[in-house]
Amino acid sequence: MQQLKYKVFAVVHQIPLGMVSTYGDIAKFSGYPGYARQVGAILSNLPDGSALPWHRVINSKGEISLKGEDLQRQKSRLVEEGIVFSATGKVKLRQFRWQP
Numbered sequence: 001m002q003q004l005k006y007k008v009f010a011v012v013h014q015i016p017l018g019m020v021s022t023y024g025d026i027a028k029f030s031g032y033p034g035y036a037r038q039v040g041a042i043l044s045n046l047p048d049g050s051a052l053p054w055h056r057v058i059n060s061k062g063e064i065s066l067k068g069e070d071l072q073r074q075k076s077r078l079v080e081e082g083i084v085f086s087a088t089g090k091v092k093l094r095q096f097r098w099q100p
Helices: 002-014 023-029 036-044 068-080
Strands: none
Touching: 002 023, 002 036, 023 036
Protein backbone atom coordinates (compact mmCIF):
# COMPACT_ATOMS: atom_id res chain seq x y z
CA MET A 1 0.00 0.00 0.00
CA GLN A 2 2.96 2.32 0.49
CA GLN A 3 3.55 2.28 -3.27
CA LEU A 4 -0.09 3.24 -3.89
CA LYS A 5 0.30 6.14 -1.46
CA TYR A 6 3.23 7.63 -3.35
CA LYS A 7 1.57 7.11 -6.72
CA VAL A 8 -1.58 8.83 -5.44
CA PHE A 9 0.52 11.77 -4.24
CA ALA A 10 2.22 12.01 -7.65
CA VAL A 11 -1.09 11.98 -9.56
CA VAL A 12 -2.95 14.40 -7.26
CA HIS A 13 0.01 16.79 -7.45
CA GLN A 14 -0.59 17.05 -11.23
CA ILE A 15 -4.25 18.16 -11.07
CA PRO A 16 -4.22 21.69 -12.47
CA LEU A 17 -5.73 24.72 -10.83
CA GLY A 18 -9.42 25.00 -11.74
CA MET A 19 -9.85 21.28 -12.42
CA VAL A 20 -11.05 18.32 -10.35
CA SER A 21 -10.59 14.57 -10.45
CA THR A 22 -12.47 11.73 -8.82
CA TYR A 23 -11.21 9.20 -6.31
CA GLY A 24 -11.73 6.49 -8.92
CA ASP A 25 -9.81 8.43 -11.56
CA ILE A 26 -6.88 8.91 -9.19
CA ALA A 27 -6.88 5.17 -8.43
CA LYS A 28 -6.96 4.35 -12.15
CA PHE A 29 -4.23 6.86 -13.08
CA SER A 30 -2.10 5.48 -10.21
CA GLY A 31 -2.31 1.99 -11.68
CA TYR A 32 -4.76 0.67 -9.09
CA PRO A 33 -8.22 0.70 -10.68
CA GLY A 34 -10.91 -0.16 -8.16
CA TYR A 35 -9.03 1.38 -5.22
CA ALA A 36 -11.09 4.60 -4.95
CA ARG A 37 -11.82 4.08 -1.24
CA GLN A 38 -8.12 3.62 -0.52
CA VAL A 39 -7.40 6.89 -2.34
CA GLY A 40 -9.91 8.60 -0.06
CA ALA A 41 -8.26 7.07 3.00
CA ILE A 42 -4.82 8.20 1.86
CA LEU A 43 -6.00 11.76 1.27
CA SER A 44 -7.85 11.88 4.59
CA ASN A 45 -4.58 11.16 6.41
CA LEU A 46 -2.42 13.92 4.96
CA PRO A 47 -0.34 15.84 7.49
CA ASP A 48 -1.50 19.33 8.46
CA GLY A 49 -0.15 21.96 6.12
CA SER A 50 0.35 19.55 3.22
CA ALA A 51 0.83 21.34 -0.10
CA LEU A 52 -0.88 18.52 -2.00
CA PRO A 53 -4.05 19.84 -3.72
CA TRP A 54 -6.28 17.20 -2.04
CA HIS A 55 -9.26 19.55 -2.34
CA ARG A 56 -9.36 18.93 -6.11
CA VAL A 57 -10.48 15.32 -5.59
CA ILE A 58 -14.23 14.69 -5.38
CA ASN A 59 -16.53 11.70 -5.79
CA SER A 60 -17.79 10.21 -9.05
CA LYS A 61 -21.15 11.97 -8.68
CA GLY A 62 -19.38 15.33 -8.86
CA GLU A 63 -19.94 15.97 -5.17
CA ILE A 64 -17.71 16.60 -2.19
CA SER A 65 -17.72 13.55 0.06
CA LEU A 66 -16.82 15.41 3.24
CA LYS A 67 -19.35 16.77 5.72
CA GLY A 68 -19.77 19.92 7.80
CA GLU A 69 -16.87 22.33 8.13
CA ASP A 70 -14.58 20.11 6.05
CA LEU A 71 -17.07 20.19 3.17
CA GLN A 72 -17.25 23.99 3.37
CA ARG A 73 -13.45 24.29 3.49
CA GLN A 74 -13.05 22.11 0.39
CA LYS A 75 -15.87 23.85 -1.48
CA SER A 76 -14.45 27.30 -0.68
CA ARG A 77 -11.04 26.34 -2.03
CA LEU A 78 -12.57 24.96 -5.24
CA VAL A 79 -14.76 28.04 -5.75
CA GLU A 80 -11.66 30.24 -5.30
CA GLU A 81 -10.10 28.28 -8.18
CA GLY A 82 -13.11 28.90 -10.44
CA ILE A 83 -14.95 25.60 -9.98
CA VAL A 84 -18.71 26.12 -10.28
CA PHE A 85 -21.21 24.18 -8.18
CA SER A 86 -24.86 23.65 -9.06
CA ALA A 87 -27.64 24.52 -6.61
CA THR A 88 -27.56 20.88 -5.50
CA GLY A 89 -23.81 21.01 -4.75
CA LYS A 90 -22.53 19.21 -7.83
CA VAL A 91 -19.63 20.00 -10.15
CA LYS A 92 -20.12 19.44 -13.88
CA LEU A 93 -17.52 16.76 -14.43
CA ARG A 94 -17.83 17.14 -18.20
CA GLN A 95 -16.57 20.69 -17.82
CA PHE A 96 -14.12 20.53 -14.90
CA ARG A 97 -12.81 16.94 -14.87
CA TRP A 98 -9.07 16.61 -15.40
CA GLN A 99 -7.90 13.88 -17.79
CA PRO A 100 -4.10 13.58 -17.98
